[in-house]
Amino acid sequence: MTTAEALALIAREHREHREAVSDEELARRAQQGDTDAFSLLVQRYQRGIANLAYRLVGHWDTALDLTQEVFVRTYQMLHTFDTRRSFKPWIYRIATNRCYDYLRQQGRRESFMREQDLSPRLPARDRAADPEDRVLQNEIRRAVEEVIASLPPHYRAVITLRYLEDMSYKEIAEALDMPMGTVKTHIHRARELLRTALENRGIRP
Amino acid sequence: MTTHMDDEILHRYLDGELSWEERQRVRGHVATCPACRDRLEALRSAEYALRNLAAFDLPADFTDRVMSRVRRRAPTLLWTRAAVSRFARGIIFIGLLLLVVAVGEAWLFQEDLPSLGESVLWVFTWLGMVWSDPEAALDVLTTEGGEVATTVGMLASTVVPLALALLALGLFLYMVRRLAATDYEMPTASSGP
Incomplete structure (x- = not known):
């Protein structure tokens, strides 16, 4: 084994070790004033929270500002977190509440969805080789965005947590303080609306 | 079908x-x-x-920006609340300890505890005596506490109110801390716009 390989191995072990530490353990350390532990939590959740905020408020820059505030608030409230409970729903609850507050202050439930906001930043993660496929994908994506935009904020929160954050119905119910049945109804409603939207655009499975 | x-x-x-x-x-x-x-x-x-919902990437320096805000603003608040919390817990612990010791000793020596009012009154009169006439106070303590059992009884009668006072103070601080902690009101999901 060369030195470079050994170093790579150590680095990987270090990384794995770091990743193996649970959110709750990091939160516990952060409660005791370990800001590095908190920094790891920020790294884990910043993308998810920023995207949730974006889905709720509709502006990327505002979403980034709100995300920063959410983390500052989370740090201030950290001592109220019970480390025996799950961290993920807890922080998402702070995040959604901050976004709802913002929406209330702005008094604009209808202003979400600006297509020009979305198009430049669409991720390049699925570049279809066939241009026709790409057109179809863009069409589907636009339908998704329109359906989500047409829904009230609670629905958008549920959908984002489910499909971007991969959270279980139970975790979403905890994060949004709503019954699990409501979470499911929201998801089902979104699916049905999207099914109709896709059919109206002539996109068949 | x-x-x-x-x-x-x-x-x-x-x-x-x-x-x-x-x-x-x-x-x-x-x-x-x-x-x-x-x-x-x-x-x-x-x-x-x-x-396949689109997700967007954050600026590379985002974590640093968040952490600089966290480090700049948050520590003082966190420190005071955490400190109050620790202090309150410490006081509650000492109060409980004193209570257990006092009750335990009184029980050990089979000495009846005077009522709480009597105890408090006794402590205050005795403290007043210490203030006005320390020698008389010492006399009272030695004569009234002539027998071991009586001394223990008095010890208990002084320690119990002290312990209860500490407990009350600790609980009060803890409640104040809880109040301070809920500066951010959590709206329910249904109250969103």
């Missing part, structure tokens, strides 16, 4: 929430019913489309 599947069943099928028998029933039905198969496939497409 069985009756058509309603959407609710199809949703639960996609969510993997159906029992084995129910799943078989759905599969058997859609295999023979094009209308329901189309509805299921359309729902499935919608589900896949939702799973």
